[in-house]
Amino acid sequence: MATDGFLIFENVTKRFGAHAAVDGVSVGVQKGEVFSLLGPSGCGKTTLLRIAAGLETPDEGRVWLDGEDITDLPPERRRVNTVFQNYALFPHLTVAENIAFGPRAAGWPRARIREEVDRMLALVQLTDQAGKKPRMLSGGQKQRVAIARALINQPRVLLLDEPLAALDLKLRQRMLVELDLIHDEVGITFVYVTHDQGEAMGLSDRIAVMNRGRIEQIGRPAEIYEAPRTGFVAAFIGDTNFLEGRVEEHLGDNYCRLGVEGFPDIECFNDTGRPPGEPVCLSVRPEKIRISRERPEPAPHVNVVPARVADAIYLGTHTRFWVRVGRHRVAVWQPHARFLLDERPIRWGDEVWISWHGDDGFMLERFSGADAALVATPPERIGAANGGVAP
Amino acid sequence: MTADHLRREEWAVTLPSLGWLLALFAAPTLLVFAVSFRPADPYGGIGAGWTLATLREMARTPLGPVIARTVRLSALTTAICLALAIPCGTCLARVAPRRQAVLLLLVVVPFWTSFLIRVFAWRMLLHPEGPLKRVLVTVGLADPHTQLLYSEPAVLLVMVYTFLPFAILPIYAAAEKFDLALLEAARDLGAGPWGAFVKVFLPGIGRGVLTATLMVLIPALGSYVIPDLVGGPGQDMLGNRIAQRAFSDRNLPQASALSAALTLAALAPMALAALVQRRPPALEAAARKEAA
Numbered sequence: 001m002a003t004d005g006f007l008i009f010e011n012v013t014k015r016f017g018a019h020a021a022v023d024g025v026s027v028g029v030q031k032g033e034v035f036s037l038l039g040p041s042g043c044g045k046t047t048l049l050r051i052a053a054g055l056e057t058p059d060e061g062r063v064w065l066d067g068e069d070i071t072d073l074p075p076e077r078r079r080v081n082t083v084f085q086n087y088a089l090f091p092h093l094t095v096a097e098n099i100a101f102g103p104r105a106a107g108w109p110r111a112r113i114r115e116e117v118d119r120m121l122a123l124v125q126l127t128d129q130a131g132k133k134p135r136m137l138s139g140g141q142k143q144r145v146a147i148a149r150a151l152i153n154q155p156r157v158l159l160l161d162e163p164l165a166a167l168d169l170k171l172r173q174r175m176l177v178e179l180d181l182i183h184d185e186v187g188i189t190f191v192y193v194t195h196d197q198g199e200a201m202g203l204s205d206r207i208a209v210m211n212r213g214r215i216e217q218i219g220r221p222a223e224i225y226e227a228p229r230t231g232f233v234a235a236f237i238g239d240t241n242f243l244e245g246r247v248e249e250h251l252g253d254n255y256c257r258l259g260v261e262g263f264p265d266i267e268c269f270n271d272t273g274r275p276p277g278e279p280v281c282l283s284v285r286p287e288k289i290r291i292s293r294e295r296p297e298p299a300p301h302v303n304v305v306p307a308r309v310a311d312a313i314y315l316g317t318h319t320r321f322w323v324r325v326g327r328h329r330v331a332v333w334q335p336h337a338r339f340l341l342d343e344r345p346i347r348w349g350d351e352v353w354i355s356w357h358g359d360d361g362f363m364l365e366r367f368s369g370a371d372a373a374l375v376a377t378p379p380e381r382i383g384a385a386n387g388g389v390a391p
Numbered sequence: 392m393t394a395d396h397l398r399r400e401e402w403a404v405t406l407p408s409l410g411w412l413l414a415l416f417a418a419p420t421l422l423v424f425a426v427s428f429r430p431a432d433p434y435g436g437i438g439a440g441w442t443l444a445t446l447r448e449m450a451r452t453p454l455g456p457v458i459a460r461t462v463r464l465s466a467l468t469t470a471i472c473l474a475l476a477i478p479c480g481t482c483l484a485r486v487a488p489r490r491q492a493v494l495l496l497l498v499v500v501p502f503w504t505s506f507l508i509r510v511f512a513w514r515m516l517l518h519p520e521g522p523l524k525r526v527l528v529t530v531g532l533a534d535p536h537t538q539l540l541y542s543e544p545a546v547l548l549v550m551v552y553t554f555l556p557f558a559i560l561p562i563y564a565a566a567e568k569f570d571l572a573l574l575e576a577a578r579d580l581g582a583g584p585w586g587a588f589v590k591v592f593l594p595g596i597g598r599g600v601l602t603a604t605l606m607v608l609i610p611a612l613g614s615y616v617i618p619d620l621v622g623g624p625g626q627d628m629l630g631n632r633i634a635q636r637a638f639s640d641r642n643l644p645q646a647s648a649l650s651a652a653l654t655l656a657a658l659a660p661m662a663l664a665a666l667v668q669r670r671p672p673a674l675e676a677a678a679r680k681e682a683a
Contacts, residue, residue: 076580082576088570101580102580106581
């Protein structure tokens, strides 16, 4: 085992016809953590989850659970349980009977089943719904039955396949908190599949961002957001500006000078040792960029660029600006930490200065056009790197 | 749009079929019941006045063995049809759409040939000089003196053949609507393949199975052409007795009384099915108590 962890995927590949849904994935999930598989639809995250559940057999690679090779075990003999995307509750059974399904299959004594079902009903706050059939429940209640039905078997790992996707926004936010509480209470390992970066960021200890059957990056939510390692991750998680350019020269102290058409020289952190002349894609998050009427005092490693405001959307907590620098459009989010009405707000057409620290820029490989379709906010909507010139 | 408005529209839509049922099903059935209480007329008609003579006559006839055979053959036919139709219907629901159309056509194709002709075809197949017998003898599965035709197994075989499509179609319809993720959920929760089939799939297609049972059992109870053509002299069913009373004896009240008895017997399983489908709250409460 090259990777360590409680639930380990070792070089797992699954093909459907010629298409590799999961392509040589190796990842170790630690005991007790909430581990998210995050990616656009078709990235292979659900297939990977189904491989863990035993509902798909990998073409290559092994799956380990607590040191035991479970690759060839049928689903009923794995100590993992799944919360399915559409809950898959048994329509002919009541809530209590649904929850009791696993223990009955396992042949628990009746008294223990009754006791545990009651405990689970209390945990998910459905004691008064015990005798109802699933079709009489609301979406959120069904969801909680599905969780209780899985948890009662005391799985080593709980697999959740987009468990909130079928709920409306308000309910989704509430269930997210409840899921977090349930995890704190039962303390078992969660593997959580989602395409929603907000869910993943809010719930997870670690996130694996997947794209085209491969894992692009694994890390804590803040690591993934603050230090994306690929263009795909930068664009899929949150919003960002992409600026195409090339490395001009190294400045020492791990910094380098970038040339981007229409911009003055840009300083950027360069810990990956990209050589001068290499084409790069600079990613800067809109909330890392400051905007002001007056030119900021020069400071080491801070980039200061003159711009003109092309658009401004006031959102209460912050204002979203789109400013033009040469032929580029750059998104800038200005938070409003103080009473705004005393100030003179920046408006459309104003000449402004934008600035960001060299540490807040990331040099990534060029973002491929095919991936652009997969991410929530394609880069051409934000930056100008792919030709998003303001009219 | 109010609920009342909707209901009135529903009535308008339902009325024609309701009228059709009343005129062509309920009225004749009641007529048959009524004729049972009229005297027979020597010319094969119905006499004047009312009498219980027919019922007394029927009570004197030893119908026991015929009824036992009718119920046995019908129940066996239903059981075998279900046993074949559940896997067939399930597979039909799972194959690719193009192949599904072809297979469904194959299930329905026998209806394009007259029922009588198909039963006569079975007579040819089962004939002592027929191909089936010859094959069985050549292979060594039957000795040359075995009687295939005019036996109870022959009646059963042809009944299963006849009624099988009526079992396959409702089960196919139910299996097609069944959500396969439920089977995955059952496996995930620790049930083996067989456990998932029995505890989740069968209840899931329960309505289809119920419909199939009724679609086979009720016509099977009334069948008379099959035992008449491929059964021996000792294999007649209630249907044969009715035909005999009506066509040979020309005693319509007797035929009616037997028919009425058969109708009541066929209604019994339907009433039972209706009861099962609309489980009263008491049963549901009991189920809940059991689950908790």
